[in-house]
Amino acid sequence: MLVEEQTKATERIKWWQEAKFGMFIHWGLYATLAKGEWVMAASKIPVKEYEQFATQFNPKEFNAKEWVGVAKRAGMKYIVITAKHHDGFAMYHSKVEKFNIVDATPFGRDPMKELAEECQKQGIKLCFYYSHVIDWHHPHSVHEYYNNTWDYNLEEKAFYNYWHNLAKPQIQELLTQYGDIGLLWFDTAGGLSKKDSKELVEFVRSFQPNCLINSRVSHWPNIGDYQSKGDNEIPMYGEDSGPWETPMTLNQSWGYSDRDQVWKTPESIIRKMVNIVSKGGNLLLNVGPTAEGIIPEKSVEVLEQAGEWIERNGEAIYGTNASPFPYELEWGAVTIKPSRMYLHVNNEKWSDQLKLFGLKNKVVKAYLLADSERRNLPITQSYTESIDHHVLGIDLPKDAPDQYISIIVLELEGNAQVDDQFMQQVSGSVNLDLVHAETAVEKNEKTAKWDFKITQPGAFDVVLVNFKKINTVWEDHYHEEVKVHIAGQELKTIPQEDQLIKDSPACQYPYSEVHSILGRVHLYDSGNNSLTLTCNKIQEKSFGTEIWQAEAVKLRSIKLVPVGKK
Numbered sequence: 001m002l003v004e005e006q007t008k009a010t011e012r013i014k015w016w017q018e019a020k021f022g023m024f025i026h027w028g029l030y031a032t033l034a035k036g037e038w039v040m041a042a043s044k045i046p047v048k049e050y051e052q053f054a055t056q057f058n059p060k061e062f063n064a065k066e067w068v069g070v071a072k073r074a075g076m077k078y079i080v081i082t083a084k085h086h087d088g089f090a091m092y093h094s095k096v097e098k099f100n101i102v103d104a105t106p107f108g109r110d111p112m113k114e115l116a117e118e119c120q121k122q123g124i125k126l127c128f129y130y131s132h133v134i135d136w137h138h139p140h141s142v143h144e145y146y147n148n149t150w151d152y153n154l155e156e157k158a159f160y161n162y163w164h165n166l167a168k169p170q171i172q173e174l175l176t177q178y179g180d181i182g183l184l185w186f187d188t189a190g191g192l193s194k195k196d197s198k199e200l201v202e203f204v205r206s207f208q209p210n211c212l213i214n215s216r217v218s219h220w221p222n223i224g225d226y227q228s229k230g231d232n233e234i235p236m237y238g239e240d241s242g243p244w245e246t247p248m249t250l251n252q253s254w255g256y257s258d259r260d261q262v263w264k265t266p267e268s269i270i271r272k273m274v275n276i277v278s279k280g281g282n283l284l285l286n287v288g289p290t291a292e293g294i295i296p297e298k299s300v301e302v303l304e305q306a307g308e309w310i311e312r313n314g315e316a317i318y319g320t321n322a323s324p325f326p327y328e329l330e331w332g333a334v335t336i337k338p339s340r341m342y343l344h345v346n347n348e349k350w351s352d353q354l355k356l357f358g359l360k361n362k363v364v365k366a367y368l369l370a371d372s373e374r375r376n377l378p379i380t381q382s383y384t385e386s387i388d389h390h391v392l393g394i395d396l397p398k399d400a401p402d403q404y405i406s407i408i409v410l411e412l413e414g415n416a417q418v419d420d421q422f423m424q425q426v427s428g429s430v431n432l433d434l435v436h437a438e439t440a441v442e443k444n445e446k447t448a449k450w451d452f453k454i455t456q457p458g459a460f461d462v463v464l465v466n467f468k469k470i471n472t473v474w475e476d477h478y479h480e481e482v483k484v485h486i487a488g489q490e491l492k493t494i495p496q497e498d499q500l501i502k503d504s505p506a507c508q509y510p511y512s513e514v515h516s517i518l519g520r521v522h523l524y525d526s527g528n529n530s531l532t533l534t535c536n537k538i539q540e541k542s543f544g545t546e547i548w549q550a551e552a553v554k555l556r557s558i559k560l561v562p563v564g565k566k
C-alpha cells in the first residue's frame, strides 16, 4: 500500500479502534419463525412460501429510540444491523427489489431510516450488515457452498445477473439513503473472485470514502479495513498485528430463537470484553430482536448490567492499546495508554499484594480506578541484573473495589516497555501460545518450539490447551502420541480430556476449552530454557476467517504449571 493510502486508512479507522464495543443486531423476516437466521436454508423453505411470512411481519413495537438507548446504556459506540441477511429480505426501503420491509409487509415503515436519525441524535455510528454473496431469494446468487438449490437449478444461475442487478444497487442504496455509514459488514464471501471483491471495495469508497469495510468482503486475505475474526473467535495474544473484531452471540444464536435461553452473564461479557480489548480488538456483541420489534428482555438486562461496569471503568477500555505482554496474565489482563498501564484484576485473584514481572518503566504512581481520590497504593520495584528480571509489587486494600474485575492504574515514566520474552509468571506458570512458536514440518512431523525464561525452578505439569467443538469425539482427533522435549526430558503420551474449563475468557460456544496433562518435568536451574512440542495439530497461521468453525479441535497453547500450585 502506498504511504498516502496507509495514512488515509489509519485515519479512517481511528474512531472504530477507539470505540472497542459495538452492538450487532440480527433482525429480519426470519424473526417471524423464531428459529434463527438460517431457518430458510435449514428447512429448505421455498421462496414463494417464505415470501408469505412478509404479509404477517408487523413489528409494531419497534422503537429506534429504545434500541439505540440500550446500546448507549451498554457502553456500545456503534451498531451494525442486518440490512439484508442470507434470506435476501431487505430490512429497508429498497427501490430495486420489492422483497423489503416497506413494500412487502403491513408494517410499511423503514426501520433503517428511523435508526439512522436516532443514532445521529444519540451519537452512535450506524453500520450495515449486507449479505453480498449468499442470497437464497434471488435466482442468480452463487456461493461456494450455501445456495438455494431447493428452488433453483445451480447450473442455470448467472452470478453477474445477481451481482449487477441486486447486490451492488442495494449497497449503493444503503450508502446514499441513510447519511454517513460507519461501516459495511460483509459476510461469507466464499466463491467471490478477488477482482469482484476489490471492485466492490472501490464501489463502496466511491460513495463514502470513510466507510469502513470488514475483511469478510472477500475470502482473499488483506482486503478491507480490519480483520473480522471468525464467529465467536477470540485470538491469542499478539495473533493479529492490525485492527480486528470478534463478532459474538449473547446466547448461542444470532437471529431470534425462542428455544435458545443460554445467556452469557454480565460477568462473562465483561471478562470476554476485557480479554478482547487487552489483545487490541473490538467486541461486536449481538442481540436478536423478535418479530414484534423487541430486543429480548434478558439481553437488555445483561447488557445494562455490563454497561454499568463499563461506565465506571471506561477509562481503561475506550481508546486504549493492547497489552504489550505476548501471553495471558494469570490474574487478568492489561491495557495501555501513553505513559499509563491499566491492570484489570479478576476479583477472585484479588489478594494483599499483586506482583507483576517484566515491566521495565519506573512506576510514578499506582491507584485504584474506583478511587475518586486517587490515593497512592504502596509499591516496590526491583531489578535483578543476573537474570534480567523486573519485579513490581503493589500493596492492595483488603477488598476488591469493583464488581467482577477491579482496575489498578499505573502512571509510568514514559510509555510502557516490557520484557516481551516468554517468562515464568508470579505463580510459577509459563503460558506458551502457539502463534508465537517457531513451527516446522519435517518427515511428516510437525513441531513447535518456544524459548522462555525461568526464575523459580521446580517440578511442573505440562498441560496442553485445546478448544473442542461441541459434539466432537476427542479420540477421533487425538489418537496419536504427542511429544514434549524440555531440558533433556521427554514426554510421550496421547492427550486426554483431563479438565474442562468452564467459561474461559477466550473460548465459548460452540467450543469449550480442554486441558490435557501430558506429564511432569523438572527444571533445575533459573535462566533460559526451551520447549519443543511434536503434534499433528500444529498449524500454520491461517488467514481465513469464515472457516474458524470448520475444525473440530484447535490447538491453542501449552502451559507449565508448577506442581502443588493451581
Ligand code: H79
Binding pocket: 037, 038, 042, 187, 188, 231, 247, 254
Ligand atoms: O450472521 C451470522 C451467521 O448467520 C453468519 N455469520 C454470523 C455473523 C454465517 N453465515 N454462514 N456462516 C455463518 C457459516 C455457516 C455455518 C453453517 Fe450452519 C454450519 C451452515 C450450516 C452448518 C450454522 C449452523 C448455520 C446453520 C447451522
